[in-house]
Amino acid sequence: MIRRTLLAAAAALGLAVPAAAQDRMALVLNWTPGPDHAPLYWAQQQGMYRDAGIALTIENGRGSGFAAQRVGAGQAQVGIVDSPVALQARAQGADLVAGMMIYVQSPYGIYWRKSAGIASPQDFRGRRIGTPPADAARVMWPMISRALGIPADSVSWVNIAPPAKVTSLQSGAIDITTEFYTSHHVYQRALGQDLGFVATRDIGFNPYGNAFFFNGAWLRGNRDAAQRFTRVTQRAYAACLANPEPCLAATAQPAAMSVEDLRVGWGLVGVLMTSDAGSTQPLGGMEPARMEQTIEAVKTAFNIPATTPAEVMTNELLDPAVPGFRGAAR
Template sequence: MIRRMLLAATAALGLSAAPAAAQDRITLVLNWLPGSDHAPLYWAQQQNRYRDANIALTIENGRGSGFAAQRTGSGQAQIGIVDSPSALQARAQGADLVAGMMIYVQSPYGIYWKRSSGITGPQDFRGRRFGAPPADAARVMWPMIARAIGIQPNEVTWVNIAPEAKVASLQSGAIQATTHFYNVHYIYERVFGDDLGYVLTRDIGFNPYGNAFWINGPWLRANRDAAQRFIRVTQAAYRDCLANPAPCVEAVSGPAATSVEDLTVSWRLVAELMGDDPAGNRPLGGMDPARMATTIEAVRTAFNAPEMTPQQVMTNELLDPSIPSHRAPAR
């Protein structure tokens, strides 16, 4: 009897002393500094959703889509948030990247100017001075945007400025136009009021897929289960934040160093960009191969890139098919 009790106690101690399963370590590099579009990530991490999925997630600040693509493509980060045309351009240059979940179904590119500068629309861009960082996604894609407008890319002059200097440079007249993602549109409206002029490229015929979670290809092939757990936790977090944004913007307000009020306004613009893929009937974050093919063709034409197929650059298989796509609020 005593021997049986000792054996039972030993077995119990052995079970309690057994080490927990090692978590899968994933580094996610953002496209820029934390903002409203990253709120679901910080909220899910705050709620221990990644930990509960056996993922040890590290979120790194980014310095543009080009930087995120380079860091992810080289394997320094397993996953990066990258503007899709920038990711495809990086892939054409040798980076092995695969899109696992689309964030911006609609292109986020916007071009902003002051009406008092004499610009009345894109037809007046010729000879103007544009300012943006070299890695700015819309600047990188300028050849394609210019083609949609109907001008030559070299008909504007680009000036290098820091990301945080865009609004001030436009105010001062140091530049006459700049590019920015639509999720900060409210800032331009607030600063420039009735003097604001702008155009969204999706309204002038250039509407490629936007930001997505792009995954390092070799890591994905070796760690498909971990990649799927990350994508599904993230997909569910975006769904929950679309339904109830308040706790999500609260979670990112500290890392973003931005007020909850401003983040709430910005999140509404993010929600607009996330919805209404013409293909429809896809889960949240799902991608249409035909739409991706159009995005690939735009990049290939603009940069003389090698041919790629949607099957090579994207997968919907990591997503939870039961999470429905999002309907964009009216503008």
């Protein structure tokens, strides 16, 4: 208790915490580093986690399903996981609690080539969708296909590596792929006028998206450390929304991307982080009613046991003084 009090006091005063006194945390990303992770790398570069008493290790991910498994099993303290994937993982025993929402708007996008004879999702029947096995949209396909108005089993799946999505689509090795909206510009550049695209949030499927999910048991025993991590992260995202350039520069090397590409992607991140109209939640805050809708969609699609927003989320780790983001428009 004394140690936690001293750490909290030092963080509040902006004092650096000695390395020996720091709480060690592993954060597993949902994917390889990209524009949506820029605030994390910037905060790490600036020493913000260290100064808050957090010795943070950032691990590359391999999809939301992978991150949910690692965090749910206690192999990492926190991870970025797509909310519907996390809810399904919870039903299978993963101990996960959301502490900060990143994507208020659903990031799912579906991409195809018009020249392949696909005019709309109604033409997906009998086609091949290429994704990695743990791809979030693939896990959620029963819900997405329902929104598209096609049977879930009317398509076949091809396993491909994440970097192969665009080239596989271009070559015709696959007919369709799924991607988060933050990579929309990559597909526009590669396919031009041949690009076919639909965002699931525009067809009635708009669950909460990526969030920081904690291991529940760890959270219950380390709430102070979780709050310090969350508030640093919340302030970092707010700072990067206000002035993205330093954040993008800090991310270029770990992401192996140019600042120019990161800048375009970060603009799309802002679209997904935009608060719902009328919301009074701080940045990263979650509306219980909206989470209830996300829970109900997952429960209906996968026939999982009922749960409540109070069991899967908390806003108590956030700083209520950091306002939600309302500056992006679709």
